[in-house]
Amino acid sequence: MSTVDPVDTAQPPPHSKGVVATLAFAGIVAAIMQTLVTPLLADLPRILHSTPGNTAWVITVTLLTGAVCVPVVGRLGDLVGKRPMLLICCAPLIAGSVVCALSSSVLPMIVGRALQGMGMGVVPLGIALLRDVVPAERLSSSIAMVSASMGIGGGLGLPIAAAVAQYANWRVLFWGSAVLAAAVTALLWALVPNVPAGARGQRFDLPGALGLGAGLVCLLLGISKGADWGWGSAATLGLLGAAVVVLLLWGVWETRTKDPVVDLRTTARPRVLLTNAASIFTGFGMYASMLVLPQLLQFPEETGYGLGQSMLAAGLWMAPGGIMMMFVSPLGGKLSNARGPKFTLVGGVLVIAAGYGLSLLLMGSAWGVMVALMVINSGVGLAYGAMPALIMGAVPLSESAAANGFNALMRSLGTSIGAAVVGVVLAQLTTDFGGHALTSENGFRTGLLVGCGVALLAGLIAAAIPYRREAEGPRASGAVRVESREALAEG
Template sequence: MIQPARRAHHQVTFAVLALAVATYALLQSLVTPVLPTIMESLHTNQTTVTWVLTAYLLSASIFTPIMGRIGDAVGKKKMLLVALGALAVGSALAAIATGITLMIIARVIQGVGGGILPLAFGIIRDEFPLPKVSSAIGVLAALTAVGAGLGLVLAGPIVDLLDYHWLFWVPLIMVLLATAAAVVFIPESAIRTPSRISTTPALLLSAWLVCLLLGLSEGPDWGWTSGKVLGLLAGAVVIGGAWVVVEARSTAPLIDMTMMRLPAVWTTNLVALLIGVGMYALMAFLPQFVQTPTSAGYGFGATITESGLILLPLSITMFAVGIASGPLAARYGSKAVVVTGSAVTIISFALIAFAHHDKWEVYIATAVMGIGLGLAFSAMASLIVEAVPAHQTGVASGMNANIRTIGGSIGAALMATIVTSGAGSDGIPKESGYTNGFAMLAGATVLALIAALAIPAARRGHPATAQDLPHAELGLVPGGTLLGADPE
């Protein structure tokens, strides 16, 4: 029998994917704490500089599922290199930008890198021994949140020691290393979904996401009853409905609505939405809380660097738990891990809402939150991959990541409204605003727990769809090992 060409060991492939995912995750949050510095350096105003975040968010939301779908069709490695290339070009442009216009364009290009996550999940499913898939996906999923947390931690020291341009030079170096390693070590999967990719669903998806996320992002500033915000949200509903109809009738849908209606998929996506509400809103507003001068009667007057360190326990515990999530899911089931993570996250939000008068209380709350989010994020990614056929891994993972981002936008918008509603004449919010806001996030996580309990249980340690495709299509040989991978 002719033996297949030897492929890189799956652990090497994982290391390359981890570097790519970590780089993308860092760029999600590195610029958040230093927007005032960027505003001053690029001679712009508060309203305009927020587009450095908004443009990236909109671009990533559009391209994450689209890149995953194209990867399923034409090859995941090819599209991973495209995503890494966009991240590199965007980082280079942002690093050399001397005006706000080029900076915003650079951030739009960086958003194409959002496809890295679903493509990485798809590559893992295609290339890893079946028993290793859940653990590897869990760690990468945890890395997305860990990287976002570390971005807040590292932003201050990078700017203090160098300058804000290095917020993009450092990721650029990481991207170039990841790209070179991907070319050499990541194999191209034989699992494809050869079909025409319709442009109409892609345009409709892009349009309703832009309307929704722009309306949510600008609602606190423009006013929730303003014509622009109401028009954007109404447009999101109308265009979103049209998108669903077109996708359901399409012979080559961008997002398979039948797949999205699978009980394991829609319930997990609902958990992702609600968990996203809490996590991203916390990362946006906890640094503001601790930076509040003590003269306000709360807060710690922390610097940018100190406020980032407040989130360091979250990143540490999240990564540690993310590594352990695979074995836990194999033993107890991914659903049980998501339920446990959601329950722990409720405790952490309650702590931070009502016990935030000393720094040690906040450190404990963020450490507990890392445990909860690490469990939930890691197992949710595994549940999605387990629930869909191999050829839909990329697009399903992309939509899950997208829904999490939408949840983050909803959470940030609601938090901004609650926190600023009682601000004094000096513009500093009252402590009660933060307390009510963090309590609201705890409430969202309670709903996430309820949704997690509704997730259908799968056989422990076995992807629900491992039997969906014959061994030849999955690339498996007897014993459950992917062709070319070394069993362990």
């Protein structure tokens, strides 16, 4: 009970609006760093004097390090404090940007991108910190804004990066990201208060962290590289098999250790378990559109279904989708206050599904694609804002950062699976164009149908989340804290 008492008596700081803005800015910057190299992908082999297979690791390594570090950083946030860990996360963001800016070969670029991936924990840490510093009446909208910042940054980052890559030296992208990360560090230092760690006095589970990291690397590497190596290849099957074995052993360890890096008993509670399951399918549903629609925009008009846009123009057509998330997220917070985050999550994934339906009808024009993306991203903004509220309403204070980190991992796992599945669909359903195999119109339509179906499945899972009105979210003062007491009692 002692872990909850400090939250019951603490008063939110008067500058909480500045805290929310700073944490949202941190999330946007982290997301921009993820999409930073997308405009450079085709040119990376020439820039780095390497092969396409080697330069593909520039993308893969960020995914791997982010997935491994996010849940570990979340647990450390519970143990030593969220503000210190936020500042620590900024260090690899700055260092990685500088290393990439100075790179002239593939190895240092991969190292720099790995460092940038290590800083992705700023979003779940920031969401968990909101529980400590934001007034109860503004907590839902604040959670929604910070949670959606990753999508906002992704939507805005692509056209910005494309413009810089097209009209300036590619190194400017990374110098600019270093400046942004330094600005985030300064704002965090100046505006974010240092609140007591919720799990202070507990020990850090190093074997659990190493086991989780090893299992995730095997799983995500097998998923992300399966299409390149072959899904039936020894490397892919070996990695996926190793992931199953390692993660099972990790699960046994976590249930037997006193202070686990992820409390599996907490994650097994129906509200947490189903929210995390819905998060996987929501991440899948979100990423399918990001894989299909940009390619459709850039395919040659001569194919009869491509829209013939340059990368910069395609990014600009997609930018309104990111802006919609910025506008919708606060509305999602108000909806959660009024009806509960479960209602918002179900509504959000249904909006995503509706956006895919629109995309099938409007994919013949750039305007139509833009409208469909605006609808899809509106749903993402609603859903991504609701999931952390559900998680934090169901876990004790001492696990808030770790639980949010694990939920962020589930979303990341969903995007990885989505990239693999939709990638296979687009690679298999092709047509011959000038002697080259390009994804056919039927391939794009199938990819969009898959995204729609997965979003509907996420809605069914979300609808099964146990509904407890008084604990559905921080609608009134102390609501999350009441749930924390219940969570502690259940544990």
